[in-house]
Amino acid sequence: MKKTSIRFITEIGIFSAVGLAIDFLAGLYSDIIWPLGGSISITMVAIFLMAYRWGLKGGLITGLLIGTIQILWAGSGAVYPLQIILDYVLAYTVVGVAGFYSKKIANQQELTGKLYYVTNGIILAGLLRTIIHIISGYVYFREYTPEGLEKYKFTWSIIYNLGYMVPSIILCLIIVRVIYAKYHSLVEYQG
Secondary structure (H helix, E strand, C coil), X not given: CCHHHHHHHHHHHHHHHHHHHHHHHHHHHHHHXXXXXXXXXXXXXXXXXXXXXXXXXXXXXXXXXXXXXXXXXXXXXXXXXXXXXXXXXXXXXXXXXXXXXXXXXXXXXXXXXXXXXXXXXXXXXXXXXXXHHHHHHHHHHHHHCCCCCHHHHHHHHHHHHHHHHHHHHHHHHHHHHHHHHHHHHHHCCCC
């Protein structure tokens, strides 16, 4: 096995474990605020860093691992089999799409150019994950729409999911940009 293959597999394991630990901690308080699932969490930071270091492959695999393992502690957030796949497996896997920008980031000479693509990747991936949660919320949780909003079930799903996804995306954006600005040589594309 090549040295880069061993490093790739090791980093997937480490970043997945870090992402899961962060998400577990976020889950300790989230049931109070979001009883139907979701939390303000920086779990995606681990996926973004892998996506920028190893490209689509690294990001997608790390997201898939984090999303799949999260099912173990999903609790009341796991209602239907397809909903579990949407809210956990697919929602976290698509975050790895940020890896699409990894080569573009590496090809930039200036830090501002690198941060531009880092930001684009985070926004794209966060938007994709948010869309998946909104669809899942509408399809599987619309019966929990608050009284008086029954006519606006899709709007309620948008509001509910944006309530935790927007802060999560903003936090991840800040953290990853700071890490990249300060340690970009450690986060550069390895694939």
